[in-house]
Amino acid sequence: MSAQIKPVPSPQTDHIVETRGLEVRFPLPTHFLSREKPVLHALNTVDVAIRPGETFCVVGESGCGKTTLGRTIIGLQNPTAGEVYFNGQRIDQMDEATRKPIRRDMQMVFQNPYASLNPRRNVYDTLVEPIRHLMPEKSAAEQRETVEAVLAATGCDLSWQRRLPHEFSGGQRQRIAIARALVTNPAFIVADEPISALDVSIQAQILNLLTDLQAERGLTYLFITHDLSVVQHFGTRVAVMYLGQVMELAETATLFATPKHPYTRLLLDAIPKLEGGSFDKPRTPGELPDPVNLPKGCPFAPRCPLATDLCRAERPKLRVLPSTGTEVACHHTE
Amino acid sequence: MAMLEIDDLRVAFPRGKTEEIEALRGVSLRLEKGERLGVVGESGAGKSMLAFSILNLIAEPGRVSEGAVRFMGENLLDMSERQIRGIRGNRISMIFQDPMVTLNPVLTIGTQMIETLQAHRRISRREAHRLSVEKLKMVAIPSAETRMDAYPHELSGGLRQRVVIAIALLTDPELIIADEPTTALDVTIQAEIMALILKLCRENDVALILITHDLGVVAEVTQKLMIMYAGKCVEAGETRAIIDAPNHPYTAGLLKALPQNAEPGQKLYQIPGSMPPITNLPRGCPYHPRCSRASDECRAAMPEIIDGVACYHPLQSVEEIA
Amino acid sequence: MITWRSLFKRFLSDPVAIGAGIVLLLLVLMAVFAPLLAPQNPYDLMQIDIMDSELPPSWKDDGDARFLLGTDAQGRGVLSTIMYGTGISLLIGIGAVVVQAILGVTLGLIAGYKGGWIDAFLMRLADIQMSLSTLMIAIIVLAIFQAAFDANVYADYAIVMLIVIIGVAEWPKFARTVRSSVLGEKNKEYVDAARVIGLPARKVMWGHILPNTLTPVLVISTIQVAEAIMTEAALSFLGLGMPVDRPSLGSLIRSGFEFVFSGQYWITLYPALVLIALVLALNLLGDWMRDVLNPKLRRGDD
Numbered sequence: 001m002s003a004q005i006k007p008v009p010s011p012q013t014d015h016i017v018e019t020r021g022l023e024v025r026f027p028l029p030t031h032f033l034s035r036e037k038p039v040l041h042a043l044n045t046v047d048v049a050i051r052p053g054e055t056f057c058v059v060g061e062s063g064c065g066k067t068t069l070g071r072t073i074i075g076l077q078n079p080t081a082g083e084v085y086f087n088g089q090r091i092d093q094m095d096e097a098t099r100k101p102i103r104r105d106m107q108m109v110f111q112n113p114y115a116s117l118n119p120r121r122n123v124y125d126t127l128v129e130p131i132r133h134l135m136p137e138k139s140a141a142e143q144r145e146t147v148e149a150v151l152a153a154t155g156c157d158l159s160w161q162r163r164l165p166h167e168f169s170g171g172q173r174q175r176i177a178i179a180r181a182l183v184t185n186p187a188f189i190v191a192d193e194p195i196s197a198l199d200v201s202i203q204a205q206i207l208n209l210l211t212d213l214q215a216e217r218g219l220t221y222l223f224i225t226h227d228l229s230v231v232q233h234f235g236t237r238v239a240v241m242y243l244g245q246v247m248e249l250a251e252t253a254t255l256f257a258t259p260k261h262p263y264t265r266l267l268l269d270a271i272p273k274l275e276g277g278s279f280d281k282p283r284t285p286g287e288l289p290d291p292v293n294l295p296k297g298c299p300f301a302p303r304c305p306l307a308t309d310l311c312r313a314e315r316p317k318l319r320v321l322p323s324t325g326t327e328v329a330c331h332h333t334e
Numbered sequence: 335m336a337m338l339e340i341d342d343l344r345v346a347f348p349r350g351k352t353e354e355i356e357a358l359r360g361v362s363l364r365l366e367k368g369e370r371l372g373v374v375g376e377s378g379a380g381k382s383m384l385a386f387s388i389l390n391l392i393a394e395p396g397r398v399s400e401g402a403v404r405f406m407g408e409n410l411l412d413m414s415e416r417q418i419r420g421i422r423g424n425r426i427s428m429i430f431q432d433p434m435v436t437l438n439p440v441l442t443i444g445t446q447m448i449e450t451l452q453a454h455r456r457i458s459r460r461e462a463h464r465l466s467v468e469k470l471k472m473v474a475i476p477s478a479e480t481r482m483d484a485y486p487h488e489l490s491g492g493l494r495q496r497v498v499i500a501i502a503l504l505t506d507p508e509l510i511i512a513d514e515p516t517t518a519l520d521v522t523i524q525a526e527i528m529a530l531i532l533k534l535c536r537e538n539d540v541a542l543i544l545i546t547h548d549l550g551v552v553a554e555v556t557q558k559l560m561i562m563y564a565g566k567c568v569e570a571g572e573t574r575a576i577i578d579a580p581n582h583p584y585t586a587g588l589l590k591a592l593p594q595n596a597e598p599g600q601k602l603y604q605i606p607g608s609m610p611p612i613t614n615l616p617r618g619c620p621y622h623p624r625c626s627r628a629s630d631e632c633r634a635a636m637p638e639i640i641d642g643v644a645c646y647h648p649l650q651s652v653e654e655i656a
Numbered sequence: 657m658i659t660w661r662s663l664f665k666r667f668l669s670d671p672v673a674i675g676a677g678i679v680l681l682l683l684v685l686m687a688v689f690a691p692l693l694a695p696q697n698p699y700d701l702m703q704i705d706i707m708d709s710e711l712p713p714s715w716k717d718d719g720d721a722r723f724l725l726g727t728d729a730q731g732r733g734v735l736s737t738i739m740y741g742t743g744i745s746l747l748i749g750i751g752a753v754v755v756q757a758i759l760g761v762t763l764g765l766i767a768g769y770k771g772g773w774i775d776a777f778l779m780r781l782a783d784i785q786m787s788l789s790t791l792m793i794a795i796i797v798l799a800i801f802q803a804a805f806d807a808n809v810y811a812d813y814a815i816v817m818l819i820v821i822i823g824v825a826e827w828p829k830f831a832r833t834v835r836s837s838v839l840g841e842k843n844k845e846y847v848d849a850a851r852v853i854g855l856p857a858r859k860v861m862w863g864h865i866l867p868n869t870l871t872p873v874l875v876i877s878t879i880q881v882a883e884a885i886m887t888e889a890a891l892s893f894l895g896l897g898m899p900v901d902r903p904s905l906g907s908l909i910r911s912g913f914e915f916v917f918s919g920q921y922w923i924t925l926y927p928a929l930v931l932i933a934l935v936l937a938l939n940l941l942g943d944w945m946r947d948v949l950n951p952k953l954r955r956g957d958d
Contacts, residue, residue, distance in 0.1 A: 061520035076848055096854060103854045116845035120867045130853045169608050180849065199376040199609070200547055204591035204602040211601060226521060229550075233593035233602070252598070270525035272550030274577055274594065279529040279554040282474070 372552030375562035444482030755823025760830020768838025
């Protein structure tokens with residue numbers, strides 16, 4: 001190899017969303033005189049590329065950074081390092097005026113429908129706000145028309161418009177929240193645990209609604225969840241995260257058929273099954289290491305049955321396994 | 335004689351000055367020694383109410399309006415506060431969703447365990463300490479001796495719930511009531527905790543009432559199952575039998591709606607609507623507005639529970655609901 | 657969330673609240689319609705006769721039927737001065753709270769939402785302000801003001817001065833209350849949802865967060881009106897508040913005080929009773945409102 005500098009490849013535009021080397025660190029509050037400045041590593045060099053029309057799932061346990069990833073992509077959180085691209089355009093660090101038209105195309109559905117709707121605004125005011133702000137060219141009549149069309153599309157009754165959130169059940173509120181995300185006709189939606197706060201019989205309703213909307217509108221989802229059985233049903237591809245890093249990334253079917261990373265296997269093994277039998281053997285307590293003082297090597301090493309000295313010394317990078325096309329960050333998997 | 339027998343238990347809350355609404359509307363169950371029962375329902379179905387009323391812990395202004403809870407033949411609801419304290423936390427232990435309900439944040443784990451033991455047993459502090467460490471080891475807490483001096487906030491959520499289980503086991507209870515013990519925990523931690531509870535119940539012949547919304551957990555852990563809807567038991571029986579061939583349309587709907595029971599990418603089966611609030615129940619079977627098999631009979635009167643199912647049109651298999 | 661209708665229903669079911677409400681309503685009506693209701697206009701020198709001075713209440717032996725509660729040293733009817741004085745006290749109390757609320761809500765909102773050094777700076781400022789007693793600040797400022805201008809100018813601006821001083825001195829109470837509610841609200845998902853569409857911070861703060869922090873503001877407003885009225889009364893009693901020819905309840909109490917020991921107790925007693933009734937009614941209402949609106953005391957209603 002000559003000393004020639006490798007040109008930085010431009011981001012591929014066949015990806016609707018792409019992150020490169022994304023890092024988010026939160027400085028933790030300390031006394032202003034203290035010498036140590038502890039930092040929480042919420043995301044550690046995360047590279048994901050989401051294809052148009054797919055449901056890209058991110059799974060992991062609390063503290064793995066899945067929510068931070070969603071919030072950083074949507075712009076609620078500024079990355080400490082790294083880049084976020086939307087349709088080939090870099091959107092982090094973009095000024096608000098340039099970003100405004102892009103905001104129409106990116107929306108978010110939140111976990112808790114009891115907190116995601118302003119309790120003092122009626123349904124119409126909640127839904128019309130994104131249109132007023134992002135599509136000021138629309139007339140009052142067009143605004144009304146859009147709101148009503150979206151309400152109908154999400155299975156909300158038109159009579160709900162003048163009512164306040166506290167008059168609705170959790171499932172109805174989540175429909176309203178989904179309607180709000182759709183009023184600007186976005187292409188990409190971050191759904192952060194959209195069903196985990198709902199009752200079992202309602203979860204299927206909301207998942208079906210999301211499936212229908214995707215088919216009708218060609219939406220791309222970034223679906224954040226802790227529930228692997230939902231991923232298996234709903235996801236196109238899935239990224240498994242652990243302590244701010246992607247451990248495994250694969251097509252959903254591949255991941256469930258041939259999980260490569262020991263952590264993925266642990267997760268799959270932990271799902272309670274209707275057939276029973278998986279809780280029969282006792283398990284050793286596994287605890288997440290403190291994300292403030294991350295171990296030097298692989299973050300999963302302290303819990304990993306395959307861990308060696310190499311794992312404790314060097315952090316594995318994501319690599320592609322030729323057999324299945326799975327990307328995995330592990331020294332010991334083939 | 336069954337270890338625990340609940341007969342037509344009803345819990346009522348006052349509404350306004352004269353009215354009362356029933357949050358638990360006549361639930362009966364039997365539990366033998368060492369038996370594990372799952373109670374499944376959506377939020378507001380009355381499953382936690384059931385757990386609390388067993389130990390006569392219904393908060394004011396609610397009250398048990400009818401029924402009996404017989405533990406070893408004695409009605410807990412007739413007991414004085416003093417008598418019931420000899421049973422609560424001693425022969426019947428509770429595990430809550432939030433470990434901090436049980437744990438006092440300003441006392442060390444050890445202090446709390448020793449005090450709990452000494453409240454129920456006449457033993458020396460040294461002996462209490464020894465037993466506490468033993469229980470901590472039993473729930474696989476690493477370096478149990480040093481954890482005795484730890485405060486609850488120094489432990490992670492999973493470890494805290496383990497400590498709560500250790501406290502629940504301290505007095506060698508005959509029955510543990512666990513109200514959503516793993517709902518706040520991650521899946522891998524949930525698996526550990528549930529595996530632990532299962533193992534401890536089996537080894538020590540402890541009976542368990544596990545309250546949860548997760549049919550998967552129930553299938554893994556329990557032998558008997560009770561499905562609750564709007565303050566009533568709609569189906570009860572052997573866990574395996576119900577999961578393999580549910581008789582009540584609601585149970586069948588819940589099972590069929592699970593993503594693991596659908597083809598990937600296909601739409602899920604969905605139960606229409608949502609559970610009515612206890613303050614506004616329809617006439618007849620509370621499930622009839624959501625049920626595809628509802629008839630005039632269902633709209634007229636609530637079906638009695640016969641052969642473990644409260645339905646006029648019980649199913650033979652899941653396939654029967656469209 | 658609590659609706660106006662349910663608030664009203666709770667009000668009607670609480671006898672203490674109804675009692676306090678009625679007392680307050682009567683006093684406010686009395687003050688507002690004083691020019692119509694009062695037997696004489698105590699500011700109109702044509703209606704005042706020095707020969708009527710220091711008459712006892714009308715039911716006493718040497719009382720005068722024209723003056724129900726007797727007269728003061730200048731021959732003004734005590735009842736009439738109370739009616740006008742209550743209005744001035746209420747005006748200063750409410751005016752000061754408006755100033756407090758505007759300052760406090762704005763600064764509290766900014767401190768809570770922006771956080772960081774802005775928050776630290778504003779809250780330390782509030783701490784400093786709180787450590788200086790309101791009365792002390794008011795006494796110093798008013799004393800300087802009285803010394804600097806002559807009595808006529810002072811009399812003209814006394815109301816404005818009192819409103820501004822009591823208003824500025826007490827802003828930290830509102831700022832702290834609002835800030836702590838903002839800290840609770842700003843991490844809720846509806847705020848994130850507003851930020852996702854790129855709404856500027858100004859609109860998020862005023863349009864989304866502020867309406868959800870107003871409940872505690874309502875509670876402290878009521879109690880702060882009572883407090884401001886007391887502060888004004890104390891200042892007037894010390895001779896630093898309202899001048900004697902435009903008396904508030906405080907200056908009425910003061911003007912009668914020197915006569916108490918010579919037996920003309922009514923000049924002081926009746927304004928004092930009205931002041932107590934007014935402040936008590938406001939405080940009882942404030943306490944009632946806090947109990948009703950406090951979500952921790954009110955379960956299962958959200």
